Amino acid sequence: MSQLGTTAPAPAPATGTAAAAEASVRQSRWESLKPLVLDAAVPTASYYLLSKGFGMGTMAALAWSSVVPAGRTLWSVLKERRVNGFAALVLAANLVGLLLSLLAGDPRLMLAKDSGITATIGIAVLVSVAAGRPLMTVGLKPWVTKGNPLRTGVWERLIAERGRFARMERMFSVMWGVALFGEAAVRVVGAYTLPVDTMVWLGGVIAGVTITATVVVSGHLVVDPMEKKVSEEVAALGR
Structure with missing residues (x-):
């Protein structure tokens, strides 16, 4: 009488650990990029979308695009007891743009307005290097x-x-x-x-x-x- 045997099922591929590791890398990558996305990309995209896409005035577009950096700056001060440098920089640049917009009756000043924002960011970046926090x-x-x-x-x-x-x-x-x-x-x-x-x-x-x-x-x-x-x-x- 022949003996009937059962074949043990092949072990499932160890995909759980690999998947967890991949998820961890994705999470780490997002955490690293999140400040750049929230503090720079979102406000910049919001400004151009509101001003160029929806025809909103410069002052209104700058004000609304400042909401995210303003909120993140305030949150870091109240919750973390520190200043979110990049969010504060974007907020400051937008405030400079708002102030220049108040004076922008001259078309040449309107052209120079964006340069004032860029110059503010450039100076702040250089100051951050001197302060040891690039x-x-x-x-x-x-x-x-x-x-x-x-x-x-x-x-x-x-x-x-x-x-x-x-x-x-x-x-x-x-x-x-x-x-x-x-x-x-x-x-x-x-x-x-x-x-x-x-x-x-x-x-x-x-x-x-x-x-x-x-x-x-x-x-x-x-x-x-x-x-x-x-x-x-x-x-x-x-x-």
Whole structure:
């Protein structure tokens, strides 16, 4: 009589741990990018949507686009007992825009108004570097760490060592602060020396060229070397 055996079911693939790890990475990435999205992207997109998309006046669009950074600044002061630097910066820039809008009867001043906002951001970024809290790190860190907890840990350690890695972190903000302030200065000069019709389109070209050039140069001099250093440190840990 033959013996009937039962075949044990194959073990289920261990996807639970992998899925949990992937979810953790996604959560870490979102937490890293959240300040940049909420404090910069949302207010900027809101301003252009309200002013260009819905035809709202400059002052009203600036006021409504300030709601998110104002709320986050107030929340950080009341709840966390600290100032949310990036949200406060965007709020301050919008307030400068509101003040300039009150004076904007002159078409040339209207052209220079956006430069006042950009200059405010550029100065604030440079001041933050001098204060030891570079504001542009809010965009740099997620790019380098990619939301990976291990890479984030390596980042924190390298920054704490205050060596070349930390200097590159500060350099990134310096480059953006100088670029933004320089772009604002060029546009103000153009607003008062070139024909208004020319500056209407040239202002956007100047801003686009400045941002593109700064992204390329800062990527080559700062972002790429920082990414490489973090990757080397992670590889040295054998993970």
